[in-house]
Amino acid sequence: MENIKRTIDIAAGRVKPQLVLKGGNIINVFNGEIETGDIAIDSGKIVAIGNYEGEAEINVAGKYVAPGLIDGHLHIESAMVTPGQFARAIVPHGTTTIVADPHEIANVCGSDGIQYIIEASKGLPLNVFVMLPSCVPATPFESTGAVLEAQDLEALMEEEGVLGLGELMNYPGVIDGDEKVMAKLAMARGKIIDGHGPEIKGKELNAYLAAGIRTEHECSTVEEMDERLGRGMYILIREGSAAKNLKTLIRGVNDGNSRRCLFCTDDKHPEDLLVDGHIDHNVRLAIKEGLNPITAIQMATINASECYGLKELGAIAPGYDADIIIVNNLESFQVERVFKRGIPVAENNRPLFQVESVDSSRVINTVNMKTIRQADLQIKLESDIANVIKVMPYSLLTQRVVRRVDTKEGIFQHHPSLDIIKMAVIERHHQTGNIGLGLVEDFQLRGGAIASTVAHDSHNMIVIGDNDQDMMLAIQEVTSQGGGITIVSKGKVLETLTLPIGGLISRQNMEEVNQQLKKMLAIAYETLHVNRTIDPFMTLSFLALPVIPEVKLTDKGLFDVGRFQFISIDVANEETKIENR
């Protein structure tokens, strides 16, 4: 109450605020206008706009002043750093609020993983709102560290900062009325439920909406976007590392619908975050594509705030949080300074804050595998005709191809002249001993192995190599590190990125992670001769995801996404022999 009185006294001009930003060109997201004036800030809030003097003053004349930017949907884990380090990397780009879905760490650690993200986000100069992962496991075709049912999520729904239910990727489950999905929807009734339903339309889209789903970030065409907007969905225009939809979708934004459009990055890797930026990159791209800069800023601020019900965020007006960015101009849109609740937190692309380490004891030591012997990696074949996963250049899609391979006593043998190597996905959460084995073409890896605990969405141990010894060493290295990514060659560990938190997240900062990844990427290409049209770590991490066509490998075996069933490596075992394509 004292604070309200002080606030009023400041606004009325009777008391000086702690800080005044003097004379900036203020972006007004309510009426789309630009107003030159002072912003009075006190106790973390914007108190007044007009002509004010402060105890401290910062001259921002000639600069543009906008609300802090908001990312409507992302997975922190994709950046492989802790929430604190993530904040240090993105806050300098002007992002002051994110809506995070801790789907990856939840697949490994369940509720503990979600709690870790919530706890590790507290006290940061970044608002981290959380959507509870709705699809853990993502599919029934793989083994996760945890299973989150409606009742598990319900317990988390009232945690501070939790807004609702995260992207409902299991859209067939929604449309078909799957019981466990229904229970989750019923549990989340009245909360925000994020969508992830590419391709659905017409009656199926109605069904998805009738179920209570209100956002979509998976649109790849203006037609998809238009239909969803018309049915009342908010559209998150995504520009991430793998999925880049902005240039296409921005053409569908107009005066009539822009209020229902916002931005997100979804999955963005360290290199892209460091080089391109974060939501500021979306804004820049949108402006470059011809969108009115103020519309672009509205999408990055007030629209996101409205979509997620984020009171007092996303505008420069009395009563709003003093999350403010100073921008050079509205063409190149370079964020020069960032204020979070009135405190300078970044300047010239550098964070002005450090982060404290938080208790991670419940999300480390997550590599919990049954002991693997080299013999476990043997692929037994009745014939020498095998189903092989063919990786595709610059794509997460794969093809199933049928190849004649070498065998010896019914066991697959790598032939140095054939680019067909072995891959394994080994359950690493509950010592089940599950191992899925497969063969991969066109990875072009020679003389070594790569292993990783980043393997969507269950994040089992995934390993690929042209010899069992190196594969075993890679597994051992990652296991001994408690998670991470490693490259080994000829009996030697070349480099490892340690990811102790859930096997997904480093304790290093984003630049360190990025440097290490770049170093390892160079080794992969140069020493192991990996196909340069793929990113071996990213490609590997998606080879276990049984929702992207055409054929993937989980700890339960080889999965044909198109036919939606497991298949044998051994073509002889298939009922119908399928033509080599």
Added chain:
Amino acid sequence: MENIKRTIDIAAGRVKPQLVLKGGNIINVFNGEIETGDIAIDSGKIVAIGNYEGEAEINVAGKYVAPGLIDGHLHIESAMVTPGQFARAIVPHGTTTIVADPHEIANVCGSDGIQYIIEASKGLPLNVFVMLPSCVPATPFESTGAVLEAQDLEALMEEEGVLGLGELMNYPGVIDGDEKVMAKLAMARGKIIDGHGPEIKGKELNAYLAAGIRTEHECSTVEEMDERLGRGMYILIREGSAAKNLKTLIRGVNDGNSRRCLFCTDDKHPEDLLVDGHIDHNVRLAIKEGLNPITAIQMATINASECYGLKELGAIAPGYDADIIIVNNLESFQVERVFKRGIPVAENNRPLFQVESVDSSRVINTVNMKTIRQADLQIKLESDIANVIKVMPYSLLTQRVVRRVDTKEGIFQHHPSLDIIKMAVIERHHQTGNIGLGLVEDFQLRGGAIASTVAHDSHNMIVIGDNDQDMMLAIQEVTSQGGGITIVSKGKVLETLTLPIGGLISRQNMEEVNQQLKKMLAIAYETLHVNRTIDPFMTLSFLALPVIPEVKLTDKGLFDVGRFQFISIDVANEETKIENR
């Protein structure tokens, strides 16, 4: 959960919904477009839009189909009927949701009055959301039936349907940091707080906003509106009985700001509601003034829903309540049918529902006066020069005029040739015996008296007449009716409108109330010769409101609004004699 599954089955086309509205031109408030299609409705919800068959079907081809209309701010008491009868009158005009501030009945009955409105609104085919009256009493210059402090309101804040704190008319109290006002603001933190701050601007407006106030319905100029929109306020464009701002303000609505504009009626009397309609009238006027009809409909639906956080109201889309109106066209905008949660509730301007009476035991018998003797109405004067309230044609404003009057033994005497008559405001809540006495010019009443328990905002007994006998009879009549409005002449009660609920609300329906008021109005003009440039009942009801200039009468005496202090009737008693204007 079963219901979600059924909903999905319907949307997916596997199960027929209870009702389909076939082939209408559907107003899409999300993208501003019009789409021809079917609306599938089940269990009160819109389930799907497209091509559907239903268990029942209604052909609406050629008609326009819009979401039910929303009134963002009104006082039900102004219509002098119960919430149930109010619903019967406005639902046929297409209003399916109102945000009501029970300020009047709260001044009489306190929390019981608010509870009555909440209870009496349950089960109606009209959503009645409640803003808690923030200013009871409205001023310290009058005696109310109740005083509502922060702690009283806090107890009501969690009641179902309560959205926040009602219009903060005491804007000087906000801007000056009055302690009790601060306590109310602190209590309502995080809820919606409605504004009522005409005239304030600049730093004072900042202060008002910094206090947490987010809406304004008192704008009378586009300049006022623009400044408030720019500071983040939602603007409610009002078209009521006394205050008509639409034609002026609608010129300030544009593509950039329309999303922050909505409609309200504030105070609308039976005659105007019955003849002009309700929010449909605002929409019609806006269209007539040249606004895009879809923008007008957005203002009457989704914008209001966003402003007040009314989830699942205000749009025709899967998951939204099936509150739907069928309109003839977008020019004359005549509402032909109304569906509330999928049930037909009005057709051709007639309600299709009855209302049940609710327990009103705690809001009746509110006329609780100390016994009044005729001598109590004597006005003692030291001189024959008196301050007189002059009523103004077609206005709620008054002027203070100084007149020579007749006296006898120091007591005011009515002179048949002088149009100066007596008025009294008698405290009627707690038997305090307070009587304020005054003189009124230009009311032109002759040969009788009018008394009423509708006297803003404290709703004490107000009586005016040219002879004490008729004034006494009028007081007795209203008292014996437990509240109401009466006209007496020459010792006889001519007509009475009984208002048993709080002395403000009838048990009759709106047409009956209106008929009675019209009859009484005719008698006032014809039999009592009242000035035809005023509505005697409305004028009388505002003569006790000490916030409208220039001079008013409360139970505590004659109040000079401009000087913000009580004055004596007797000019001789004033320290400084003021020139007759």
